[in-house]
Amino acid sequence: MLNMETEEIIMENEVRLTKKTENLVTGNTGINTEYEIIARNLNVFYGEFQALKDVNMNILPYTVTAFIGPSGCGKSTFLRVFNRMNDYIDGFRIEGEVFVSGTEIYSNRIKLEELRRKVGMVFQKPNPFPKTIFENVAYGLRIQGVKDKHFILERVERSLKQVVLWDEVKDNLHKNALALSGGQQQRLCIARTLAVEPEVILMDEPTSALDPISTGKIEELIFELKNEYTIVIVTHNMQQAARISDHTAFFYLGELIEQGHTKDIYTNPKNKRTENYITGRFG
Amino acid sequence: MKPFEYEIENIKTLVNEMFDLVKDQVHLTKEALLTSDHDLSGEIMRKEKRVNAYELSVDREIEDFLALQAPVATDLRFAIAILKISASLERIGDHAYRISTLVFDEQLKVNKGIVELLQISTLFDEIDDMLINVSDALEKGEIELAKKVFKQDKTLDKINKKLPGLLDEHYKNKKNIDLHNIILISRVVGKLERVGDLIKNIAEEIIFYYESEVIRHRKKNLKISKKLGEATGEAESEKTGMEE
Amino acid sequence: MNNITKNHIKDKLFSATGIFSTLIGLILLAVFIGDIIVEGAGRINWDFITGLPSRKAEKAGIYTAMIGTVWVLVLTTIISFPIGVSAGIYLEEYAKKGRLSRLLEVNISNLAGVPSIIYGLLGLEIFVRILGFGNSLLAGSMTLSLLILPIIIVATRESIKAVPQSIRDASFAMGATKWQTIQYQVLPASFGGILTGIILALSRAVGEAAPLIVVGALAYVPFVPSSPMSEFSVLPIQIFNWISRPQHEFLVNAAAAIIILLIITFIMNGIAMYLRSRWQKKIKW
Numbered sequence: 067m068l069n070m071e072t073e074e075i076i077m078e079n080e081v082r083l084t085k086k087t088e089n090l091v092t093g094n095t096g097i098n099t100e101y102e103i104i105a106r107n108l109n110v111f112y113g114e115f116q117a118l119k120d121v122n123m124n125i126l127p128y129t130v131t132a133f134i135g136p137s138g139c140g141k142s143t144f145l146r147v148f149n150r151m152n153d154y155i156d157g158f159r160i161e162g163e164v165f166v167s168g169t170e171i172y173s174n175r176i177k178l179e180e181l182r183r184k185v186g187m188v189f190q191k192p193n194p195f196p197k198t199i200f201e202n203v204a205y206g207l208r209i210q211g212v213k214d215k216h217f218i219l220e221r222v223e224r225s226l227k228q229v230v231l232w233d234e235v236k237d238n239l240h241k242n243a244l245a246l247s248g249g250q251q252q253r254l255c256i257a258r259t260l261a262v263e264p265e266v267i268l269m270d271e272p273t274s275a276l277d278p279i280s281t282g283k284i285e286e287l288i289f290e291l292k293n294e295y296t297i298v299i300v301t302h303n304m305q306q307a308a309r310i311s312d313h314t315a316f317f318y319l320g321e322l323i324e325q326g327h328t329k330d331i332y333t334n335p336k337n338k339r340t341e342n343y344i345t346g347r348f349g
Numbered sequence: 350m351k352p353f354e355y356e357i358e359n360i361k362t363l364v365n366e367m368f369d370l371v372k373d374q375v376h377l378t379k380e381a382l383l384t385s386d387h388d389l390s391g392e393i394m395r396k397e398k399r400v401n402a403y404e405l406s407v408d409r410e411i412e413d414f415l416a417l418q419a420p421v422a423t424d425l426r427f428a429i430a431i432l433k434i435s436a437s438l439e440r441i442g443d444h445a446y447r448i449s450t451l452v453f454d455e456q457l458k459v460n461k462g463i464v465e466l467l468q469i470s471t472l473f474d475e476i477d478d479m480l481i482n483v484s485d486a487l488e489k490g491e492i493e494l495a496k497k498v499f500k501q502d503k504t505l506d507k508i509n510k511k512l513p514g515l516l517d518e519h520y521k522n523k524k525n526i527d528l529h530n531i532i533l534i535s536r537v538v539g540k541l542e543r544v545g546d547l548i549k550n551i552a553e554e555i556i557f558y559y560e561s562e563v564i565r566h567r568k569k570n571l572k573i574s575k576k577l578g579e580a581t582g583e584a585e586s587e588k589t590g591m592e593e
Numbered sequence: 594m595n596n597i598t599k600n601h602i603k604d605k606l607f608s609a610t611g612i613f614s615t616l617i618g619l620i621l622l623a624v625f626i627g628d629i630i631v632e633g634a635g636r637i638n639w640d641f642i643t644g645l646p647s648r649k650a651e652k653a654g655i656y657t658a659m660i661g662t663v664w665v666l667v668l669t670t671i672i673s674f675p676i677g678v679s680a681g682i683y684l685e686e687y688a689k690k691g692r693l694s695r696l697l698e699v700n701i702s703n704l705a706g707v708p709s710i711i712y713g714l715l716g717l718e719i720f721v722r723i724l725g726f727g728n729s730l731l732a733g734s735m736t737l738s739l740l741i742l743p744i745i746i747v748a749t750r751e752s753i754k755a756v757p758q759s760i761r762d763a764s765f766a767m768g769a770t771k772w773q774t775i776q777y778q779v780l781p782a783s784f785g786g787i788l789t790g791i792i793l794a795l796s797r798a799v800g801e802a803a804p805l806i807v808v809g810a811l812a813y814v815p816f817v818p819s820s821p822m823s824e825f826s827v828l829p830i831q832i833f834n835w836i837s838r839p840q841h842e843f844l845v846n847a848a849a850a851i852i853i854l855l856i857i858t859f860i861m862n863g864i865a866m867y868l869r870s871r872w873q874k875k876i877k878w
Contacts (some may be wrong), residue, residue, distance in 0.1 A: 149766060154688070184770035189766075193759035196782055206767045209777065255763070262768065282351070289352045308417040309352060332416040 069278055079302065102127040102266060103148060104165040110143055110320075113157035117143045121162075121322045122313060127265075130288060130297045132311035134304055136348065139317040141300045145268050148298065153328040167265055183210070186259030190271040192251035194243035194258070199226075199235050199304040202243045202254055206262035225257040229287055249280025256287065260295075267291065269299040273306065285310050304344055308332050316340045353418040357427065361411050361488070364431055364438075367403040368484040371438045374400065374445040375480065375544070379473035381449055382537065384457050390449035400442035407435040423558070430558035434487070435552075437547045441480075444540045444547075457533045466519055467534065472541045475501055479548045486555050495552040505545035512538055559565050625857070633848025634697050641849060646813055646831070650842030655850050657814045658831035661730070662799060662857070663820055665827055668734035669741070669798055670791070677794075678787060681749025686775055705743035712740040715806030721808055728809030731821040736804050741794035748790020752783035785872025792865040796858045802829035828854045 071227045103125040118140045125131050133141035146152045147164055148220040150171065164171050171181050183206070194202050201208075203222040212218060222239075226232040235246070243254055252272060259267055269288070273281040288297055288310050299306050307314050308328060315325035316337070324331065324340045335341040342348050374393055381389040411428050414420065420428055451457040464470060479501045486494035512535055520526050552566050573579075600722055644654015684701075688694040716736025726732035756779050765772040781788075805827060813834070814826040835847035 151762065151766060154765075179768040179770060182766055187760060187766040189762060191759060193757070193763045195760060195763065195778060205764075205769075205777070209767065209769045209773045258763075258767065286351055297733075305419050308419070327418060329413045333412055 072277075086311065095341060098128070100168075101125060101165075102167055103298070104163075105144075105147070106163045106165075108144075108147065108160070108162035110140070110147065110152070110161075111157070111159040112155060117320050118147075119320045123322065123325060125296060125298065127296045128292055128294070129312040130292050130299060130310055131313045131315065133298070133300045133315050133317060134302075134307050135323075135343070137302075137316035138319075141317045142270055144317070145270055145300050146265045148266065148268055149182050149187055151187065153178070167291060174341070177286040183262050184264055184265035185268060186262065187268045188252070188255050188259055188270070188272045190277045192248055192255055194246070194251050194254050196242065196244055198240045199243045199246070199254060200239040203257050203261050205258060210262070221261050225261040226254075228260050228291070229253040229257040230283070231257060247280070249276050249283060252276060252280065252284060253287065255285075256291075260291075264295065266296045266298065269297065271300055271302060274302060280308075304346075310314035318343070353414070353420065353424065356410075356414050356418060357424065360407065360414065360427075360431060363407055363410060364435060365488060367400070367407065367438050368480065368487075370396070370400055370403060371442050371445075372477065372480045372484070374442055375473070375476055378445040378448050378472070379477075381452050382457070382459060383464065385452060385456075385481070387453060390452040393449040394446055394453060397442055397446040400439055404435050404439040407431060410490060420450070423561075426558045428560060430554040433554045434551050437551045439551050441544050443553065444475055444544050448540055452531050452535065455529075455533060457537075458530060459534060463519075463534060467512065467538055469534075469538070469541075472505060472508060472538065475504055476541060476544055476548065479545065483548055483551045483555060486552065487558075490559050492556055492559055495555045498548055498552040502545040502549045505542050509538055509542040520561055604795055618795055629848045629851050629855075633850075633852050636845050636849035637852060641846075642853070645815055647827075648666070650838075650840055650846055653835075653843075653846055655853060657817055657829065658826045658828045658850070660816070660817050661810075661825040662827045664730050664821075664825060665734050665737060665805075665843075666795060666799060666814060668730060669737045670795060672734060673738040673741055673745055674791060676738070677745030677791070678749050680742070681746045681753065681787075682775060682780075684746070685750045685753045686771065686779070694835070701743050701746050705747060709740055709801055710803045710807060712736055713807030715739065716804060716808045727824070728811070728824050729822045730818055730825045733805050733808050733810055733825065734821070736808050737798040737801060740801065740804060741798050744794040744797070745787075745791055748794070749783075749787050752786025752790065755786060756782045785868050789865045789869045789872075791866055792861050792868070796861040796865075799827075799858055799861070800825070800829055800854065802833050805830060806833075828857075 101124040103123070105121055105123045108118055108121040109116065121140075121144060133145060134143050143152060146162065148166060148171070152158045152160075160172060166181070166185060169176065195205060197205075200222055204218050207221060208220050223232060223236075226235065231250060234250060235241075235254075243251065246254060252275075256267075256272075273284050275349050276284065285306065288299065291297060292312075299307075299311065311328045313325065314328045314331040316323045316331065316335075316339075318339055324335060324337045326336075331340065332344060335344060374396060377389060377393050380386065381393060411432050415428055420587070421534050459469070479498050482494045482501070485491065486498075516531060516535065520531070550565075553563075556562055556564060612617045641654050642659070643656050644652065645656055646658070647653040684694065684697065688697070713736060716732060716739065720726045720732040720735045721728065724732075726735075760778050760782065761774055764778045765771075769777070810830050811824055811826050814824060832847045832850045832854065835843040836848065838844075
């Protein structure tokens with residue numbers, strides 16, 4: 067048994083370490099305690115089928131939150147709630163409240179286009195537009211009606227640098243984006259999202275179609291991006307969730323089974339189903 | 350830098366701090382012992398909790414590192430080596446603590462003559478140096494420094510081995526022998542010799558981490574086989590390869 | 594004989610049948626074209642192309658009919674393109690997928706198979722009589738537009754459907770509206786396909802005689818049409834007219850006109866094929 071003093075010292079060490087990590091990782095000095103995303107008593111239906119059952123979640127800004135769970139567990143549905151991409155699906159119905167930076171996003175006053183500028187999304191398969199690399203990144207600004215060429219040029223360069231793609235494509239900005247490799251395409255898609263300066267980036271299995279090297283690059287990128295953005299990522303790769311996320315949420319059959327710090331989930335899950343899933347003993 | 354490289358840096362920092370603390374403990378123990386400083390030995394005993402806390406912190410960090418990063422190859426060896434190194438450091442801390450309790454509880458007093466006779470200063474200085482060598486070896490990846498420790502450990506062994514003979518010689522024609530103190534002092538020397546072995550273990554882990562070479566038990570197994578007149582074989586050395 | 598050899602023979606047999614079926618069409622076409630060329634190639638010269646119609650076979654030319662054809666082509670394009678493409682976009686992108694839209698879909702596909710003479714009758718009633726356009730180019734072009742609208746709509750829908758959903762998702766996720774998505778992503782990506790469809794539809798329109806005859810295109814127009822309200826003739830009608838004459842010289846004229854008509858449709862098909870291949874090369878999903 068540890069005595070009090072020893073425990074205090076451990077705590078002290080841990081606090082110091084986390085702080086150190088935080089400084090190393092984010093370079094942030096202050097910590098914003100307000101939640102970026104809040105979901106309350108959320109139920110989602112597709113026709114008769116209930117895809118999400120009474121989900122509650124708070125997501126801190128400047129963190130990476132990973133959703134894990136077997137296929138069809140509702141994690142992608144939940145992700146797409148945050149930028150209302152489910153709205154196009156027939157029979158989609160939602161109950162409960164979802165706030166993104168303090169605004170209820172399913173209220174009638176919200177304009178979808180505005181929400182999506184604030185909440186960007188990266189998809190499973192790299193899906194660049196069949197246009198030039200430049201136009202891909204500039205797209206978000208163009209549809210906002212930005213005409214200032216200099217501004218667009220600057221933003222495109224900055225976004226491509228953020229995703230560490232600039233050096234690879236700077237001489238081919240006017241080449242078709244579809245000529246890039248899969249990993250480059252996915253980074254381009256992330257750059258495209260960054261160009262409109264969102265607050266939140268949703269990633270729906272962003273590396274499942276990529277090779278390990280490209281996957282590593284994207285993971286590194288996610289690690290860097292959380293300095294400036296709140297990232298929510300759905301992944302089938304449990305190890306990926308462990309590597310890159312600060313918080314992990316485990317979904318099963320539309321229910322949020324367990325959520326917490328990734329460290330805690332992966333070293334000491336509270337729920338048996340979570341443990342079975344992350345240890346690969348599922349089913 | 351990859352995300353997990355930050356983790357490795359964190360753990361390395363933690364272990365370095367633990368090294369510094371243990372070096373400090375050993376150093377202070379020498380002072381407390383030679384000057385029979387009651388207060389100082391008390392302080393060392395208090396600080397032992399810190400050493401323990403460091404071991405637990407390292408354990409927890411390694412657990413997270415293994416769970417989250419699923420390290421392989423060099424990173425996996427790093428995690429395993431660090432686990433064992435921190436355990437060894439903790440035990441070195443324990444020995445410093447026990448020596449201090451001898452000063453604190455048993456009022457152990459050493460006179461100059463016996464210090465010189467048993468080369469106690471040399472023992473401590475050698476251990477200081479060995480600790481510096483292994484911590485530098487770990488930090489900079491200099492295997493040569495780690496290998497140096499094996500030779501240094503032999504010095505400790507030699508002194509320890511000579512101990513009965515020396516004491517015998519010294520007290521041969523003397524009366525008023527303070528047997529209590531003599532037993533205690535020989536315990537101190539024994540503990541210091543054990544510290545040397547622990548540092549040797551640390552050096553072995555460092556070599557394992559950097560070169561993936563397992564040198565533990567190798568020589569010792571050979572020696573045992575020779576003594577017992579056995580043929581040396583892999584299987585045999587496996588069987589006898591128990592923790593000393 | 595075991596099963597494997599049996600199957601092998603079946604395989605060979607079908608392969609031979611296939612080759613025969615493929616060749617028979619090609620051979621017949623080749624014979625037909627060869628016959629026409631032998632008959633009419635000698636008649637083609639500058640005078641024939643620029644000559645006005647005449648009662649004397651050796652003096653008669655196809656000038657008015659050809660200009661009429663061009664007029665019809667242009668007017669039909671102007672009318673059918675926006676309507677057809679808009680309808681296609683609406684059905685594919687906006688219309689709610691339900692029973693009604695399925696009904697519309699089936700009907701449009703059916704319309705593409707309605708005999709052209711029926712469109713002619715429709716045009717005669719609505720454009721010529723009710724709207725009072727008379728036997729004009731406009732009435733003819735509108736009738737032909739009706740005829741090819743279903744083809745354009747179907748072609749538009751097919752090319753739009755070929756644009757992957759992921760592109761639309763990406764655009765929506767960037768904060769684009771539906772129209773922005775269509776304007777910037779869907780249409781540019783599907784335009785090659787749409788254009789191909791339109792050209793193929795037009796090349797069908799070029800060859801139509803029956804609906805135009807019903808609408809009142811003339812066989813003998815001694816002047817070049819000057820406005821959409823002018824009376825007109827087109828190549829197929831000219832050919833039809835010449836073929837129905839007893840004199841052999843007119844048959845030769847008809848063969849020559851057929852060659853010209855064939856060249857026009859081949860060129861249009863060629864353009865369509867070129868556009869399609871270029872579009873496919875540019876965009877690989």
